[in-house]
Structure formats: C-alpha cells, structure tokens
Amino acid sequence: GAVVSQHPSRVICKSGTSVKIECRSLDFQATTMFWYRQFPKKSLMLMATSNEGSKATYEQGVEKDKFLINHASLTLSTLTVTSAHPEDSSFYICSARNSGGAGTQYFGPGTRLTVL
C-alpha cells in the first residue's frame, strides 16, 4: 500500500517551454501533497504544500507564478514549470500525506527535468 506515482519520470524540453509533472496517490487519499526539489548530492528542499481544493502554500524564495501547482482531486496534484530555463533543471519529487493513520508522507519516484 501507500504508492505514489509521478509522470513523466524524465523530461527534456527547450528553454521557454512549460512542463507539467503529475503526482498521484494510487491507493490512498491525500488531502495534502508536497513538492520538493533536489539538486545533485543535496538533500530535498520543500518548494510548496499543495492542499486539495485550495491554493498551494509556497516556501520562501519559490516563485508561485513560475511553479504552478494544482491539486484538483484527493489523488492528483500537478506541478507546472512555466517558461522553463536551464537553471530549472533538477530532480522534482512529490510526496503525498496519507489523510488517515499517522499522516506519514510517501514519496513518488521523482521526475528528472532537463531544460536545454
């Protein structure tokens, strides 16, 4: 149980284009999902908290117009990187918080974004 999927796993795009990443909780409902960014050999840095049916809460220094988050259902959150630039290249990981139980966060497999 507690499986979280992400799609796509890898994406390469040209500078200036927008990229959408999906995060799904497959076997549980998640009122809250989280988006992280990870640079090589670094720890995970929280970008934003996504709440179903309401606006996302962004961490300090994260541009909300650059990283659009939509949490339209209890099992799906999307992150759209708008007008991507090479410095946006990174490993993006989502997690979903199990609404029941102890509220443990379960992580997706990550999406490797490369902007040319």
Place this chain on the structure above:
Amino acid sequence: GQQLNQSPQSMFIQEGEDVSMNCTSSSIFNTWLWYKQDPGEGPVLLIALYKAGELTSNGRLTAQFGITRKDSFLNISASIPSDVGIYFCAGHFFGNEKLTFGTGTRLTIIP
C-alpha cells in the same frame, strides 16, 4: 529553512559490517522518520518514530527516537550490497505537517 544535522556525511564499509548514523537538531521534534534514496529514485520510508524513547526495528534496521526529542539514530546490522544508497533522517515539528530533512548519509560498500 532549518535542516537537521546528520552524520556521518559518508561511510565506506565492507559487506557484513554494522552501520550507525545519527541526526541531531537544536529544536524539539514531534516525529522522526528515516528514508533511503537510491540514485534517480524518490525516498522510501524505512522507519517512523512517534514517541520519545521509542526503539523500532524493521528487519536489520533499528532506529530510536531520542529522549530529549532532539536526536535519532539508525543502525543497520550485517550490511549487504543492496544497502548502498543515501539515508535521510526527517522530522516534524509539533503541529507542523512539513518535513524537515537531514543532510543525508551516503553509504558505500567496498568489495
């Protein structure tokens, strides 16, 4: 944002050896979690700790929630090749759903 101090940063051990790593914080945490991350993958939850003093095992892994609520350790006994990866501690402050991550411990097994 705040990070947890995790040590050691890296470990080079031989197969069969025991491993110990720990995490400390200047603030009190309500929960402690240990994750393992393989290259190109997301973190996978290993052990979750919810009470001060709690000692929990998961196969060859054992973790403890420090009495002061400011630290936790993870032990791996009789390491095997598939233990290679990066181990992260993480925790919640009381009433905060956001996770704070440690800096990670990279485990390498020397043939």
